[in-house]
Amino acid sequence: MDFKYFFLASSSIRVEELLSTNNSTYDAMFWSELHDDNHLSSFYFSSLALNELDNKDDIIKRAYQIISIFEGIFKLCEKRSKKYFTLDALYEFGTKKNIAAPIYEPELYFIDFDISTLKNSIESKTHNPVYDLFSQIIKNKFLTNLFFLLSRNTDYKLLYMIYDDLKYFLHQEKSLGLLKEFENDIKIFTHTANNYEVLGYFARHGRTNQQPPKKIMSIEESQELIYKIIYKILHEKFGMILYRI
Secondary structure (H helix, E strand, C coil): CCCCEEEEEEECCCCHHHHCCCCCCCCEEEEEEECCCCCEEEEEEEEHHHCCCCCHHHHHHHHHHHHHHHHHHHHHHHCCCCCCEEEEEEEECCCCCEEECCCCCCCCCCCCCCHHHCCCCCCCCCCCHHHHHHHHHCCCHHHHHHHHHHCCCCCHHHHHHHHHHHHHHHHHCCCHHHHHHHHHHHHHHHHHHHCHHHHHHHCCCCCCCCCCCCCCCCHHHHHHHHHHHHHHHHHHHHCCCCCCC
16 A cells, blocks of 8 residues: 555554454555564554545544444444544655654544445455445445544533434435334433433533433433444444444
8 A cells, every 4th residue: 555644543442463364455544563572652644535644633534534443343243332443643655754843633524525436346355344344435425424523522422423323324315214122211201302401411412491302311321222223223224234343
């Protein structure tokens, strides 16, 4: 790969070996280097999508936008709210000159470049579930936005935003019936998420004198509900089967 830049990265879980396997056909990839004793040492990330940039802040922002898709994949598959990836330092690829360290993650509101231009091909399977999912996700705007949202800090507002996006997608697909089995739980979730008397500052609405729900859905239960809906949509609409990776 003709990378112009690369990042020293770190992960909160042991994924270095997984993400360093069957990754060489991709325009956005992680890799590791070995110590002399064959133990994994440094963990790196880069993408050809960074090559056109010169400003270090722009490079860092775009790298985190790309990594947000990987974050979303692991959050959905592992059902954890933790942050998975951190970029620790930025280097020029050829000279290994340090450009920035330490690195502070920028505020991200959406992916502001056409990530689908990465040359990851659905047809050229890598037999690596993470990269194969990444490849499929970036070719679809709905999936790209969904996994970006999944990468953000989990709270009721975020889960409701994801629910709105899922519902809008199903409406466009004329498939709202897919939500039928979740109907009762959705009512409890939306009532909980909207209610100021229950969540205060974390509610989607301010004080409206709306009565709190008789049953309150916890953030963990709400996340589990939204994830179940996502699993069903990904399976029935995109043929994607997710499992722990």
